[in-house]
Amino acid sequence: MSFQKSKFHHPRLPVNDLGLTYRDYEGALSTLCAGCGHDSITSAIIQACHEQSIPPHKVAKMSGIGCSSKAPNYFLNKAHGFNSVHGRMPSVTTGANMANRDLLYLAMSGDGDSASIGLGQFAHVVRRQLDMVYMVANNGVYGLTKGQLAATADKGVKNKTGELSIFTDIDLCVMALQLGATFVARSFSGDKKQLVPLIKAAISHRGFAFLDIISPCVTFNNHPKSTRSYDYVHDNVVTGAIADFVPVKKEITSDSAQGGCEDICLHDGSIMRIQKITADYDSKNAMKAIVDIEEHKKKGEILTGLLYLDPTGSHFHEINNTTDTPLNQLDQDTLCPGSRILSSINDSFR
Amino acid sequence: MRKTDTSSYQHFLKVVDCQQACPAHTPVPEYIRLIAEKRYDDAYMLNWESNVFPGVLGRVCDRPCEPACRRGRVEDKPVAICRLKRVTADNKGNILHRLPQAPFKKNNKRIALIGAGPASLTVARDLLPSGYEIILFERDAKAGGMMRSQIPAFRLPETVLDEELDYIINMGVECHFGEEITSLKNLLQRKFDAVFVGSGAPTGRWLKIPGHEKVSTHADTGINWLSNVTFDHVDKVANSVIVLGGGNTAMDCCRTAKRLGATEVKVLVRSSFDDMKASPWEKQDALAEGIEIMPNYSPKEYVFEKNKFVGVLFEKVQSVYDPIGKRTLKATGETLLVPCDFVLVAVGQDTAYPWIERDIGLEFNKWQQPVVNKNSLQSTVKQVFFGGDAAFGPKNIISAVANGHQAAISIDLFCQNKHPANDRPESAFNLISQKMGIHEWSYQSKISHQERNLVPHINWEDAVKELKQEVELGFDEQLALEEAHRCLNCDVHTVFEEKSCIECSACEDVCPMDCISFVEYNPDSAISLKEQVLPQLKVSTINPQQEILVSDKLKTGNLMIKDEDVCLHCGLCAERCPTGAWDMKKFVLSNIASTIKEKQ
Ligand SMILES: Cc1cc2nc3c(=O)[nH]c(=O)nc-3n(C[C@H](O)[C@H](O)[C@H](O)COP(=O)(O)OP(=O)(O)OC[C@H]3O[C@@H](n4cnc5c(N)ncnc54)[C@H](O)[C@@H]3O)c2cc1C
Ligand SMILES: Cc1ncc(C[n+]2csc(CCOP(=O)(O)OP(=O)(O)O)c2C)c(N)n1
Ligand code: SF4
Ligand code: SF4
Ligand code: SF4
Ligand SMILES: [Mg+2]
Numbered sequence: 034m035s036f037q038k039s040k041f042h043h044p045r046l047p048v049n050d051l052g053l054t055y056r057d058y059e060g061a062l063s064t065l066c067a068g069c070g071h072d073s074i075t076s077a078i079i080q081a082c083h084e085q086s087i088p089p090h091k092v093a094k095m096s097g098i099g100c101s102s103k104a105p106n107y108f109l110n111k112a113h114g115f116n117s118v119h120g121r122m123p124s125v126t127t128g129a130n131m132a133n134r135d136l137l138y139l140a141m142s143g144d145g146d147s148a149s150i151g152l153g154q155f156a157h158v159v160r161r162q163l164d165m166v167y168m169v170a171n172n173g174v175y176g177l178t179k180g181q182l183a184a185t186a187d188k189g190v191k192n193k194t195g196e197l198s199i200f201t202d203i204d205l206c207v208m209a210l211q212l213g214a215t216f217v218a219r220s221f222s223g224d225k226k227q228l229v230p231l232i233k234a235a236i237s238h239r240g241f242a243f244l245d246i247i248s249p250c251v252t253f254n255n256h257p258k259s260t261r262s263y264d265y266v267h268d269n270v271v272t273g274a275i276a277d278f279v280p281v282k283k284e285i286t287s288d289s290a291q292g293g294c295e296d297i298c299l300h301d302g303s304i305m306r307i308q309k310i311t312a313d314y315d316s317k318n319a320m321k322a323i324v325d326i327e328e329h330k331k332k333g334e335i336l337t338g339l340l341y342l343d344p345t346g347s348h349f350h351e352i353n354n355t356t357d358t359p360l361n362q363l364d365q366d367t368l369c370p371g372s373r374i375l376s377s378i379n380d381s382f383r
Numbered sequence: 384m385r386k387t388d389t390s391s392y393q394h395f396l397k398v399v400d401c402q403q404a405c406p407a408h409t410p411v412p413e414y415i416r417l418i419a420e421k422r423y424d425d426a427y428m429l430n431w432e433s434n435v436f437p438g439v440l441g442r443v444c445d446r447p448c449e450p451a452c453r454r455g456r457v458e459d460k461p462v463a464i465c466r467l468k469r470v471t472a473d474n475k476g477n478i479l480h481r482l483p484q485a486p487f488k489k490n491n492k493r494i495a496l497i498g499a500g501p502a503s504l505t506v507a508r509d510l511l512p513s514g515y516e517i518i519l520f521e522r523d524a525k526a527g528g529m530m531r532s533q534i535p536a537f538r539l540p541e542t543v544l545d546e547e548l549d550y551i552i553n554m555g556v557e558c559h560f561g562e563e564i565t566s567l568k569n570l571l572q573r574k575f576d577a578v579f580v581g582s583g584a585p586t587g588r589w590l591k592i593p594g595h596e597k598v599s600t601h602a603d604t605g606i607n608w609l610s611n612v613t614f615d616h617v618d619k620v621a622n623s624v625i626v627l628g629g630g631n632t633a634m635d636c637c638r639t640a641k642r643l644g645a646t647e648v649k650v651l652v653r654s655s656f657d658d659m660k661a662s663p664w665e666k667q668d669a670l671a672e673g674i675e676i677m678p679n680y681s682p683k684e685y686v687f688e689k690n691k692f693v694g695v696l697f698e699k700v701q702s703v704y705d706p707i708g709k710r711t712l713k714a715t716g717e718t719l720l721v722p723c724d725f726v727l728v729a730v731g732q733d734t735a736y737p738w739i740e741r742d743i744g745l746e747f748n749k750w751q752q753p754v755v756n757k758n759s760l761q762s763t764v765k766q767v768f769f770g771g772d773a774a775f776g777p778k779n780i781i782s783a784v785a786n787g788h789q790a791a792i793s794i795d796l797f798c799q800n801k802h803p804a805n806d807r808p809e810s811a812f813n814l815i816s817q818k819m820g821i822h823e824w825s826y827q828s829k830i831s832h833q834e835r836n837l838v839p840h841i842n843w844e845d846a847v848k849e850l851k852q853e854v855e856l857g858f859d860e861q862l863a864l865e866e867a868h869r870c871l872n873c874d875v876h877t878v879f880e881e882k883s884c885i886e887c888s889a890c891e892d893v894c895p896m897d898c899i900s901f902v903e904y905n906p907d908s909a910i911s912l913k914e915q916v917l918p919q920l921k922v923s924t925i926n927p928q929q930e931i932l933v934s935d936k937l938k939t940g941n942l943m944i945k946d947e948d949v950c951l952h953c954g955l956c957a958e959r960c961p962t963g964a965w966d967m968k969k970f971v972l973s974n975i976a977s978t979i980k981e982k983q
Contacts, residue, residue, distance in 0.1 A: 039830035039895045039951055041457040043922045046897070056895075068887040068961025076892040223888055251887065251961045263885045267939050 038062045055083040060110040065100055070222035070248030071170050075107045077225050078139065078168075081232035082109060085280065093129055093136045097122040097151060100177045101143035101170035101248070109139075120151025123158035123167075127349075130163055133359045134350055137236060138165035144185040145175040148203045152184070155205070159212040159241055164348040166235045166242045169205055170222070172250035173261040180253025187330075191258045206340060207326055209243040210319045215346035216242035217322065218276075219337045221266055222249070230278035230305075231339060237278075239300035240348040247335060260333075271329060272338040273314035279304040299344050307339065316342045385912050386935040392812040392978065395970040397930065398947050399874045401464055404451035406785035408975050409433040411448060411464055412874040416826060418467055419867040421860075423474035428481055430471055433975050435505050435551075435784050436530075438543045441469025442855065443534055445662065445779040453873055456949050457896070460835035462869045463858075470863040472543070483512040485555040490514030492798045495575040497564050500528020501780045502771025503581035505787020508551045509976070510794060517556045518575070522563035526552060528583055529772075530780060532610040535635050536851040537642065567739045567767070577766045577794045580753075581783070584772035588731040590627060594685025598726065601692040602685070605632040605729030612639055612850075621724030623647040625695060627682055628729035629659035634666065636727040637674045642850045648673075649721065651680040651695075653712055655702045668854065671843045681712060686720060694722035732777050752776065757981035759793040759803035760786060768793055768803075788976040808977045814968035817875055818957075824967055826875055828954040831868040838862075872952045874970045879943060881935045883964035890956035890965055896949045897921040899956060904942045916944055 038059075046054040058079040063072050082092070092112035094105035098119035105114050113136065117125040126138050147155045147169050158167070173186040182190075185205065186198040209217050216238045220228040228246065235242035247266055249255050255262040260269075281302040297305040297316065307316055315321055322340040329336040349355075356363070388394065396403050401411040410429060417426035430437035444465050452461030492515050496503040499521035507517045525531060526548045530539065552558060564570055570578060587604025589595065603611075605628065611617040620643040626636045629652030637648045650669070652659055656678040659666060670676065680697040687693065699717040702710050734752065739745055746754040746763040753762050753769050760768045770786030772778060793803035817825045839856040840846070846854045858866060877898075891899045902919040904912065912933070917923055925931060926948040934943035957965040972978060 037829060038893070038955060039953055040832060041830065041895060041951060043897045043949055044456065045922050045924050047922075063893075066961065067959045068885070068889045070887065072892050072959075073888050076888075223886065225888070249887070251885075255885075263887055264938070267886065 049083055050086040051088060053083065053086075055079055057111075058083045058089060058109055060105070060107040063104075063107045065103065065107075066250075066252045068251040069100065069176075070172065070246075070250070071101050071104045072107070073222040073225070074141075074168065074170055074228070074246055074248055075104050077222070077228045077232055079108050080225070081229050081236065084229070085233055085236055087137060087236065091135070091137055093126075093133075093138050095122050095126045095129070095138055095140040095165075097142050097146035098177070099143035099146045099175065100250075101141060101172075102146055103177075104141050104170070105139075112139075120146055120149070120154055122146065123151065123154040123163075126165055127158060127161065127163055130165065130349070131355075132361045134164070134355075135359050138163075139236075140165055140167045142167070142169050143176070144169055144171045144173065144183040144205070145177075148184040148205055152203070156208065156212060159209050159214050159243070162213065162215065162241045162346065162348045162352060164240055164350065166232070166244065168232075168244045168246060170248040171205070171245050171261070172248050172254055173259065174250050174254045176250045176253055180250070187260045190260050193253050193256050204326060204330075206243065206245045207323050210323050210341055213346075214243045214341070215240040215343040217319075217341040218243070218339045219245045219247070219326075219335070221247045221270055221335075221337055223263065223266065224270070224337070227272070227275070227337065230276055233278040233280070234276065234299065234303070234305050234339070234342075237299045237301045237303045238342070238344065240346045247337075260335075266335060269334050270337055271334045273309070273311045273325065273336065274316070274338055275308045275310065276339040277306040277308070279306055297342055297344060305339065305342060316340075385933060387930065387933045389932075392810055392970075392972055394930075395812065395814070395876055396972070396978065398876060398950075399970065400451040400453050401448035401462075402874065404447045405434070406447065406782045406979065407434045407788060408972070408978050409448075410874065410972070410975070412870055412872050413971075414471060415462070415464070415467055415867050415870040416872065418470055418863060419827065421864075423471055424476055424478055424481070427471040427475040427478060430468055431478075431550075434468075434781060435508060435787070436501060436547045436780065437468050438472030438547050439530060439539060440781060441465060441467075441472050442543070443530075443539050444468070444781055447781070453871055453949070454869060457951065458834070462871075463835055463838070463866050466838050466858055467863065467866055469857050473857050474860070474863075479550075482550055483554060485511070485553070487512050487514050487555070489516065490798075492516065492576040493518060493574070494794060495520065495570060495573070495578045497570075497578065497580045498528060498582040498771075498773065499523070499526035499558070499560075500581050500583050500771055500783060501530060502583075502773070502783035502787045502790075503528075503579060504548065504551050505784045506579045506581070506770070506791045506794065507556050508554065509788060509791030511554045511556070513795065515794075515798075518559070519556050520559045520562045520564050522561065524560050526558070526560070528581075529606075532613050533606055533632070533635070535609065535613070535639050537638070537846070537849070537854050538635070540851070540853050565738045567745070568743050571743065571764070571766075575766070576798050577768060579790055579794065580767065580769045580773050581771045581787070582734070582773045584732045584734045584777040586733045586735045587728065588733060590682060590728055590730055592682055592684055594687060597687060598685040598692065601724065602726035602728060604732075605636040605727050606732055608727055609635060609639060612643070617643075619643055620645050623723045624649075624725045624727065625721055625723045626650045626727045626729055627695070628652060628731075629654055629661055629678070630729060630731075631661050631665055632732070633727075633729040634661045634669050636729050637669055638672055638847075639850070640727065641672055641674060641847045645725075647723075649675045649677055649723075651677045651682065651697060651721065653679070653681045653700060654710070655679060658702060658710065672847050673843070680719065681714075683718065685726070692724075694720055695726060696720050734773055734776060756804050758789065758807065760790045761793055761797070761803045766797065785979050789979050792976060808974060810972045810974040810977045812973060813971045814876065814878060815971060817954075817967045817969055822958050824875075824954055826872050826967075826969075827868060828872075828952070828967070830871070830951050830953050831865075833865055833869055835869065836862045836866045873950075875952050875954075875967050876970050877945065877950060877952070877956055878966050878968045879932070879934055879945065880964050880966075881937060881943075883962040884934075884937055884943065885962055885964075886937055886939055886941065887961060889959040889961065891921070893955045893959040895953065895955065896951055898946050898948075898950045900944045900946075901937075901941050902944055904936075904940070906936075916942065920944060920946060922946070
């Protein structure tokens with residue numbers, strides 16, 4: 034058995050601004066099933082963080098319960114992390130973000146974790162616009178508990194044991210759009226060309242960024258009746274626009290901006306470059322995105338790519354007017370300014 | 384679609400770089416695995432079959448396999464392949480019963496061998512079991528060629544050599560020791576079905592600088608002097624000795640002089656230290672024994688004062704390199720007189736063919752080397768074959784062995800009235816799955832990160848006291864096992880099957896070396912496959928020496944590309960593959976000797 038991956042790496046691996054290779058962003062060797070889509074998401078996250086030169090110790094990996102929620106163990110082993118109770122990742126992340134707004138919150142959840150037991154938590158963290166990257170590995174089943182249908186499974190599909198999905202499916206992207214998320218995208222674990230730029234943009238985005246990533250469960254949901262199998266997704270994925278991420282330091286060349294490209298400037302100065310595939314694609318119209326998603330679904334297609342982006346939206350700390358200094362850095366005197374200040378506050382209520 | 388052609392063994396042999404680099408294509412990783420299993424007899428026999436002298440070569444081989452070893456691409460140093468070969472010889476039991484057992488059923492063909500060096504003896508060993516009668520002529524009193532006469536016993540003990548020579552001689556060689564062939568014409572009249580010339584390159588070169596005519600009593604060629612030491616014609620040397628030259632002969636000369644009691648030994652060489660021809664380990668050993676190596680000195684004159692030899696005059700030179708790396712020596716004008724009592728000239732050696740008449744149809748080229756077909760080693764006299772140093776000038780033992788195998792095949796074909804060059808057999812090959820169960824392989828797939836082990840040796844002060852005391856002690860079992868685990872099992876290939884691949888990219892994601900990439904490819908594009916594919920590889924700068932494996936079109940139209948260059952053969956790709964599209968398969972050649980060919 035080889036539960037070890039050699040520390041040898043390619044002698045010509047590129048290093049990033051921090052002098053790190055992508056191998057420095059890895060975690061433990063995955064114990065997920067061979068061929069699980071979640072492992073591809075892991076490697077996309079590693080690639081995105083490496084290329085963005087994210088200092089691993091400035092990241093908190095948050096997750097709930099599920100195969101997908103195990104994934105943070107397999108990337109960024111030098112980052113902080115919290116593997117919470119099933120469906121409770123959003124509230125734990127909210128708490129952590131309140132205490133330390135300086136960290137990058139990379140959250141990894143599953144469609145069971147977020148659309149079933151954690152649906153309430155999911156809805157509220159979107160509403161609150163918490164500054165985080167919220168990723169869901171969407172495989173249409175509860176992988177960890179052996180393949181029961183998840184709430185995201187399309188109505189009318191069957192799981193591996195033949196159980197029919199009889200209820201309306203939940204589309205988390207549609208919910209996120211309705212609830213005011215400022216960054217909403219859908220992608221496919223098997224398409225890193227699309228996924229990596231989206232993760233990078235989600236990291237650069239300030240505010241709540243939601244990424245629903247179709248991620249086939251090879252063991253329990255890769256059969257011919259599934260709409261989350263590798264073959265089905267390969268055959269039925271469509272995209273409205275190709276979104277490329279241009280980091281801050283890269284000079285923007287005018288000729289590549291030609292040819293129907295639209296550039297959206299993100300909070301940190303990086304650029305999301307959109308190249309339309311369908312003429313009526315519009316990254317600024319949440320209502321239209323919802324309609325597009327549903328229309329494609331009717332045709333049996335899965336619409337992927339950047340669905341909606343508002344780089345100017347506010348996030349929780351701004352809305353709530355919290356202090357710029359992370360709470361965990363405030364000292365006793367600042368937090369507890371003494372009886373004189375307290376009485377002046379009390380006086381103001383009289 | 385230009386899927387990589389994997390129908391011949393060549394594709395797979397290329398990935399086993401050590402085996403490919405070994406002139407005799409010794410199955411290195413296989414014998415290293417056998418060592419790891421402590422199956423020393425099996426490991427020895429596997430070596431014996433391909434390189435004939437494992438105990439000898441495990442000590443003194445030139446080791447072209449080691450610079451080729453893929454381990455050197457992922458860390459500092461290659462696997463100590465040569466030292467591991469010695470481990471098989473040191474730890475084997477009695478293997479006599481595993482050798483081909485004489486008497487063999489005769490085929491009534493008589494083959495004459497000239498010289499009893501490694502080339503001739505390999506021919507003998509390969510042909511005897513098929514019933515050939517082998518008649519060997521050697522001018523020395525014993526077999527071995529330069530392995531005995533020139534390579535000093537402190538590197539290669541006589542007992543080791545004798546044992547491996549006897550394995551062959553006892554298979555039934557008719558030996559004529561002390562019999563020098565002085566006329567090939569006469570020999571050819573003695574009704575041999577074929578003649579193999581393995582007479583080596585026995586003549587040491589002199590340096591024809593001023594004073595050369597007078598210096599003979601104060602100088603000798605290195606190879607002549609070394610054989611005189613071996614055969615006890617020389618047992619002492621002057622106090623102060625200088626050695627001219629920077630090759631392995633120079634290293635053996637200086638170390639031998641030290642052992643015969645010279646108090647001051649210097650090696651002066653025209654090249655820089657790094658460019659010296661001697662193997663790095665021989666230079667290190669010489670330095671460790673207190674020998675001074677002085678690079679960048681070109682000999683100018685043997686200096687005599689009042690008819691008395693006083694030393695050698697040198698000019699300091701500088702190596703300058705042109706843009707393609709070709710070296711020229713630039714004189715600096717600075718000179719140095721190095722006083723000494725005795726000079727050993729180790730600046731090269733040549734073949735010598737005064738005994739081959741020039742009117743028998745045997746053609747020589749302008750360098751006075753016989754003209755031979757490089758694959759069959761057949762000369763222009765069709766029953767005469769050449770091999771080893773005799774054919775191509777001074778090389779090394781393993782090349783002589785490889786030539787021996789080639790010539791044996793040729794002679795066998797020739798004696799059956801087949802064409803030695805055109806009718807050569809091809810090797811078949813097998814790919815055997817190493818899968819034992821889920822995540823279980825029949826080889827150690829876990830990568831050891833252990834650094835190369837140094838071979839233990841006797842202490843350097845004692846080493847120079849005894850002429851015949853072997854310096855290296857060889858690996859003990861623990862070091863041997865540790866070193867064996869460093870091998871990356873490059874003969875266990877990653878074999879890909881397009882039709883099972885679901886393109887989940889699990890292999891691409893897990894590979895620690897970024898060997899695997901799934902890429903888009905447009906067959907209708909005017910842009911070549913290479914140009915389309917290379918920029919998409921995970922690490923796009925490829926090693927031009929190594930080919931990339933290109934798959935057939937996959938379901939999505941994409942291609943799988945594997946860059947073999949730095950693959951660790953760790954099997955993670957196959958373990959991570961949900962459908963078994965990757966398997967780890969051991970590559971086995973059925974006829975290694977037939978794969979020895981002229982390097983293209
Ligand atoms: C000092 C020195 C050190 C070396 N060290 C190494 C080393 O560490 N590793 C390595 O791989 N190689 C080494 N070599 C090279 C190696 O010894 C030779 O390349 C190798 O022995 C060549 O084998 P061969 O069979 O072609 O010929 P040889 O070994 O040269 O054998 C030729 C034989 O033919 C006999 N012979 C010649 N002419 C006649 C004739 N007319 N009639 C009858 N017999 C004849 C000779 O006596 C000799 O025994 C070294 C060489 C030298 C000089
Ligand atoms: C409170 C609680 N209820 C139920 C479970 C059982 N359980 C574990 S994982 C899981 C579903 C996970 O599904 P998903 O989030 O889609 O992850 P996947 O394994 O599919 O990636 C469930 C129901 C649990 N661990 N805790
Ligand atoms: S059960 Fe499914 S989701 Fe879980 S690790 Fe296996 S393939 Fe992945
Ligand atoms: S690692 Fe082993 S098999 Fe690979 S080249 Fe080196 S010795 Fe040969
Ligand atoms: S065996 Fe497979 S996983 Fe291991 S280095 Fe080679 S290609 Fe990569
Ligand atoms: Mg799930």
